Amino acid sequence: MGILSKKDAALILDPLADNNPITIQVLGICSALAITAELEASIVMAVSVLFVMGMGNVVISLMRNIIPSKIRIIVQLVVVATLVIVVDQVLKAFAYELSKTLSVFVGLIITNCIIMGRFEAFALANGPKRSFLDGIGNAAGYGFILVVIGFFRELLGSGTLLGIKVLGDPIEKTGLYAIGYENNGFMLLSPMALIVVGLIIWVQRSRNPALIEEN
């Protein structure tokens, strides 16, 4: 971290662990859960959010002195919506199958609470460089959780990672399946995403008791 001061580095590193957007700040859960049945979709979603948040934070931060505070929500929504349209069009052009899987959840990045939350809490009060780092950091913290959930759901649910059969072939009974291992199809259904997040929170708070809530 030669180029960054200690304070700037904290902007990126904090959201990855003790101030994680999903497990601590409880933001951006909506889109986090529905698309994590496969690792690939999770990664694409994480990258999209990273782009939208980094760019959006810079734009809002540059405009922070000329936005009237009464209509700031609408201005913020327009900025995010424009960036999301760019992401959506790029996905449709270069990864059409994947954009079908993500369906409406690309559009729902607009109302992802992390983005609005960081605009309100950080970009409206700080310069472009720090806002950019804050956006990247928070999006990375979000993406990290998404990838962890996607990893476990795809591995345990269909025995693959990124579509590659890592545990052997379930039909020809090779690899782990030869000794009687079975895929847990339940992991692919939506309720398990919630339970996996609950377990991640459990692990995180057991390791750091300072985060435990009073009921």
Added chain:
Amino acid sequence: MLEHIELFFKSIFIDNMVFATFLGMCSYLAVSKKVTTAVGLGAAVIFVLAVTVPMNWLLDQYLLRDGALAWLGPEYADYNLSFLSFILFIATIATMVQLVEIVVEKFSPSLYNSLGIFLPLIAVNCAILGGSLFMQSRDIQTLGLAFNYGLSSGIGWFLAILAIAAIREKIRYSNVPAPLRGLGITFIITGLMAIGFMSFGEMLTGGDEAAPQEEVVALAPTQEVSGLTADAAQQDLTQNENETVQEDSPATDNQINE
């Protein structure tokens, strides 16, 4: 009439916004500590969804979709503006929320006082934009159905937040493991409730495959289906084996007798 009833129950129970598609989870988790505030937010969501979904349906039908501009004259029939739908939908929602806030404040101060703080929150609630986007992607046919869809999705969301708020009020007196307290246990309870709501899946089709398959395709497609068929195939195999064994044994017996 029948399709209205079907859509109504489907949106409340089968495609429940919280349990099937996870929309509006942020405010669902943040505002569900007390039943009274949960009811306020839930009512506001029903109201805004029932207003914005039909509005956005009109926008989609007469402005955005492929060939929607044909009513302006034949030379406009080739335009497809659907890439603008995100920005127009969110603009409609933000202005409608603002408008609703002003109107309610003017005509019903008591309702404004109970809903007031929640209305601005709603513009950025994923459930509202999600309602409009699902309306577009599921290709809802008439204005009446669009209104029905908005209303019933709102009711589904209301039921979900009411249920979790009631559970969270009770769970305060339970001995939850310390690291799970608050957020963690809420996630796990929501997951269990979602499993419960999955059992509504066959309500309308009487066990037909059609409706549940639609849902699954949207989220997590083929693996599960192939898994199921693999299981079924396996069962068939084992049955066959049993049968062949049974068939074999009398034959061998006969041979021995001979």
